[in-house]
Amino acid sequence: MRARYKVPLGIAAAGAAGLLYAAGFEARSFRLRRVTVPVLPPGMRPLRVLQVSDIHMVGGQRKKQRWLRSLAGLRPDFVINTGDNLSDPEGVPEVLDALGPLMEFPGAYVFGSNDYYGPKLRNPARYLMEKAQGRHGLNGNPPAVGAVHNPWEDLRDAFDAAGWLNLTNTRGTLKIEGLSLELTGLDDPHIKRDRYDQVAGGPSDTADFSMGVVHAPYLRSLDAFTADGYPLILAGHTHGGQLCIPFYGALVTNCDLDTDRVKGLSTHSAQGRTSYLHVSAGCGTNRYTPVRFACPPEATLLTLAGRE
Numbered sequence: 001m002r003a004r005y006k007v008p009l010g011i012a013a014a015g016a017a018g019l020l021y022a023a024g025f026e027a028r029s030f031r032l033r034r035v036t037v038p039v040l041p042p043g044m045r046p047l048r049v050l051q052v053s054d055i056h057m058v059g060g061q062r063k064k065q066r067w068l069r070s071l072a073g074l075r076p077d078f079v080i081n082t083g084d085n086l087s088d089p090e091g092v093p094e095v096l097d098a099l100g101p102l103m104e105f106p107g108a109y110v111f112g113s114n115d116y117y118g119p120k121l122r123n124p125a126r127y128l129m130e131k132a133q134g135r136h137g138l139n140g141n142p143p144a145v146g147a148v149h150n151p152w153e154d155l156r157d158a159f160d161a162a163g164w165l166n167l168t169n170t171r172g173t174l175k176i177e178g179l180s181l182e183l184t185g186l187d188d189p190h191i192k193r194d195r196y197d198q199v200a201g202g203p204s205d206t207a208d209f210s211m212g213v214v215h216a217p218y219l220r221s222l223d224a225f226t227a228d229g230y231p232l233i234l235a236g237h238t239h240g241g242q243l244c245i246p247f248y249g250a251l252v253t254n255c256d257l258d259t260d261r262v263k264g265l266s267t268h269s270a271q272g273r274t275s276y277l278h279v280s281a282g283c284g285t286n287r288y289t290p291v292r293f294a295c296p297p298e299a300t301l302l303t304l305a306g307r308e
Helices: 002-024 062-074 092-099 125-133 152-161 219-227
Strands: 031-040 047-052 078-081 107-109 170-176 179-185 209-213 232-235 264-270 273-279 298-306
Touching: 031 209, 031 264, 031 273, 047 062, 062 092, 062 298, 092 152, 219 232, 219 264, 219 273
Parallel strands: 031 298, 047 078, 078 107, 179 209, 209 232, 232 273
Antiparallel strands: 047 298, 170 179, 264 273
């Protein structure tokens, strides 16, 4: 009788151990990645940009809050927040507490779908099904019904009061030690709030450097930024795949971006032009799937350096 249950019990034990690791350790194993991107005009001094993304704050996540506050010790030139700060309608005060020290630096932000709407319980297998069918978010799926509305206005007002630029389908300019940095942003393509026609036209001649910012790296947005001549695009949303297979990588990106570029630095080409693309794996998870595997939570310090 014992032999009949030996293999199934072994598989169950391995699965339980993996779940314990993914939820109890890796999902709280925060790290900082450092990346150098050669995008600045020759002779321009390097700029250090801290990108935070996909915080998905839930009440009581003290370790995450402490880690985010500690990032201020990096003393970046400016901060870019690429959205999905919330995974709890009551999480705004804790997001602001965690980001408070970073809000002392110049910065800018875009929002993601989870800033606007509360998360819903979903079968993780649906992400694979939607990938196979070419459907993601509201891009091909029916509109959400009965969604919880998050108090995103409170988050916006606090960011604005700190001097961070709201890049919701608009442009903004940061002045950093005499340099003029133009930032062009989009609202979240995952829920069809992006309006590139409102910001089209490419970098301004008067800016020392220009870049694009968007939450979800949908190809239509990347194509538009690249075709318009932006040398760098920052995005988040993908969670790096969140549940990855060691030595293989991500299974899904939760958008139409390919899994080879699910996180980190890569390039994107459109209409004969090429831009650098950096996708943050983010530092949180949806509150209903609080696990990560082979994809630890992160923030990224990007050093923008001169082109050769």
